[in-house]
Structures are given as C-alpha cells and as structure tokens.
Amino acid sequence: KCRSRVVVSSKMSSVESTPSPASPPQTGLQRAVVDIENVKNKMSSLFSSWSSQFKSSESGESQDEKLQRRLGIRYIAPRIVILAKGLPKSKSVSKSMMLPMNVKFNSQSQQERYLAEVADYLKKKHQGRFMVWNLSDVNYDTTSFDNQVIQFTFPGQPTPPLELLHQICKSIQSWLAAESKNVALVHCSSGRGRTYMTAAAHAYYTKEQSTMDSAIESLADPSASSSTPSPASLLVPTQRRYLHYYQRYLSQGLPKETRKLGLVKVVCHGIPRYNAKPSDARSCRPYVQVFQKGQLIHTTTGPEDSHYELSPQDLRLYDSRDTKMEFSIGCNVTGDVSVRMRHFHSLKKRITMARFGFHTSFIDEKGEGDSFTLALSREDIDVACSSKRFDEDFKMELVFGEVKEVPKPEPKPQNEAKESLSTVSEKGREREEDIQDLESRLHQVLEDITSDEDDAKDEKAKSETVASSSPEKEDTGFGGLLVDEDDDGEKLLAALHAELDDE
Secondary structure: OOOOEEEEEOOOEEEEOOOOOOOOOOOHHHHHHHHHHHHHHHHHHHHHHHHHHHHHHHHOOOHHHHHHHHHOEEEEEOOEEEEOOOOOOOOEEOOOOOOOOOEEOOOHHHHHHHHHHHHHHHHHHHOOOEEEEEOOOOOOOOHHHOOOEEEEEOOOOOOOOHHHHHHHHHHHHHHHHHOOOOEEEEEOOOOOHHHHHHHHHHHHHOOOOOOHHHHHHOOOOOOOOOOOOOHHHHOOHHHHHHHHHHHHHHHHOOOOOOOEEEEEEEEEEOOOOOOOEOOEOOOEOEEEEEEEOOEEEEEOOOOOOOOOOOOHHHOOOEOOOOOEEEEEEEEEEEOEEEEEEEEEEEOOEEEEEEEEEEEHHHOOOOOHHHOEEEEEEHHHOEOHHHOOOOOOOOEEEEEEOOOOOOOOOOOOOHHHHHHHHHHHHHHHHHHHHHHHHHHHHHHHHHHHHHOOHHHHHHHHHHHHHHHHHOOOOOOOOEOOEOOOOOOOHHHHHHHHHHHHHHO
C-alpha cells in the first residue's frame, strides 16, 4: 500500500504528510450555521435512507447497489470507479430579515462524512486494494483513505497540460497492472468534465477503445434513463479538443520543438448580454487573459490589475451599438495555452464569459510567417457554447502573427537583494534613533522653557528687549530648527518630523 499522499501539480510536485484538520468555527453565527447544516444533513440522510429502502424494495436492489447509488459510486469498468455525483458543494443562504448578510454554510463536515463513507465502502469492498486519483483541486484530509490518494492539480483550467494528462493515464495503468485486484477511483469536484475526460483518455490509452469518440461514448451508464445527458455533452469543448489532441499525441508524439506562435489580438463578433449598462441588456465590460501551462502571462487590464486598483470604469463598456470587441494582446505563446475572456461586474465579482484552450503544436492552420486567423464558432468556446447570453452566430477570432519580444528586466541576484534589504533596514534603524534622540532633546528644551511661569515672564521681557535691538532670533543649534518660547510643543514636533522627512 501507498502510505503517503502525493500531490502532483502542473506547477510543482510534492509529497505531503497527513494534512491538518480544518479549524473549528470561531463565531457564534458560524456555530449556529454548522448546527443548522448538521440537522439538515441528518434529515436529508434519513429521508434518503427511507427513499432508498422504498425504491430497493420495489426494484430488488442489493445493499451494495443501494450504497453505490446513494454515494454516486459507478463502475465504468471492472476496476475503474468514478464518483458520478462529485464532491458535496457548499450552500449559501441569501440575506433576509433574520440573517442580514449572505451566509455560506460550512460544507467541510458534510464533505468529510461523504468521503469517509466512500473510503469505508472501498475498504470493505476491495480490502484496501484501491487508490484514489483526486482531480478536484480540493485539498481534503486523506486519513480515511489510509493516505492512498494521488492529487493532480491544475487550478482554473478545464484540462491538465497534455503531458500531465499522459502522466495521469500512465499512473492509473501502473497501479492496475501491479496487482490484479487493484482498483482505481477517479473523481473531480463535479463528477463530470475532468472525471469523464480522464476515464476516456485512459480507455484509449490502454487500447480498450479504438477511437477517442468510442472511448467517450463507452462511459455512458447503461442503467440511465433516455433523458440522461450523454458523456460527450458532459465535456466542455476544450476537454473534447484535448482528448483528440491526446489521440494524436499517442500516435505521433510531440515534435522536438514545440511550435511557437505570436498572438497578436483577439476579436469577438457579437456582444454578449451581461447587463453592464442598466438600460441595455446587451452590454459588458470585458477583458482578456492569456495563460500558458496554467500561468497567467498576459492580461488586457494591464499590470496594475488588482481588486483594489482597478474599477469597472477603467474598462471599456460595450453595448448594443457595437458589433464587435477587439483586444490587443501582443505576446508569444507555446505549448498548452488558454485564452479567457471575463466580464468585470464589480470590484468583488468577475465573471468568466468565454474560454478557449489549445496546444500550439496541434494547431494545423498555417500562414506566411505563421500569420493566420483561427476562427471559432460559439460551439468551439467553453461557457459561451451553452450560455443564452451569447447569440448563436457569435464568433471569436484569434489573430496570430509576428510579435516582437519585449525584454523583461532581470531580477536582482539574491545576495544583492539581501544586501540591499539589509542596507535599507540599517538606515531605517539609524533614522529611528536620530528621531528619538532629537525628540528627547526637544522635549528637554520645552521643559526648560516652561519650568517656571515667573521665570518665563522675565525671560519673555528679556527676549523682547533683545528683539528690539536685533531682529534675528537665536539659533538653538538644532539643525537650523528655531525654538521660540511662544511656539506650541506639538508644532515643534511636527516641524521636526517634516525636516527629517525632507532629508
């Protein structure tokens, strides 16, 4: 058995020990919400149990089949298991008279209970001869699975990079080949896209299916009703595209040099309806991001983009008077690339409107000097393909051509950076000591001036006499800072700080 939890990311790989459990709720409201959620779960579980007993009594289901259906466990092959329902999702309650805020129920306990039930089923059914492939980007406690979990992460992307997809398929097959009783469980958050994509890729990789289309269709549930969506419909366009990339990858491999393309601009024909303008439903404030191997390499909002520095008013508003949207990109891309268009709804909310993922080595279009336009219909684009906000004739064009590389400033060497930081820190300490010393001396001067009221009056009379004979004030010698008995102490401190700041 594997006794460690392996986390494999498109950015990095690491081996983790048992993760620390989630911290308990801290506020009374959070505790109340958890209590409500626990009651709801118990009632839901009780109702589900009654319902399952009633259905099973009529259908003649075994206890094992009942448990599989309740947990969403489905065997798509004798030794390949998926969680068709995905992971339990958090639920929120809108603000009302009793709850003057949006409250998000803590689903951690519900998720833990669900996974514990799945783990218990696998242990009893397969006597520990199982391994879990977590593709959900959710970092849950793997203790209940005896840490027999391999996690592959590619946050925010519908598909793993092509070579990572191959690594996933190889790891599943290696586990199954190691022992005839070994079972592989694959799951993601939704129980659909990533799960079905991986299962189809593995079926083609092991040559159980001769084509990728037949591998996808082989995932259909034979017991499902006619209204159940087909496996292909559960995949977004980028996932279907990458599966056919993978088919070519297994037969041809990747070229020695991955194709490099210059993405000049993105042009969209049609304006989606996101109600950015109250009087015009066909309006939005879009911007485009470009990702390469999961890393953001360009955004049309500019380098100053952040939730604090950028507001909706900084982006152009497109409405029904416009016929197209155009975004200048100007960056070179290679390998796994994702282009995402988002709507800037507010400072706290940005909505993904469209996304297109591709691999540069499998783009067949060619032009003079790699200058060409890749035209995409609505059906080719994630999110837009199933959104009523987009017209059926909506199109997106990716314009490729020559893009001159702009050299990026080289980062300072680590030793130089540390030395610079040390110098700044030392100067800061010296400046702080100077301020404290000058403040102490200034307070001493003020105490001497105001120590005795009678002496102050006499001193004032003397100073008036001196002032009549000489218009200049006496310099106390504090760096040009003149001290007058009539000045307020706070003003003197402010003047002192101002002088130090000027230095």
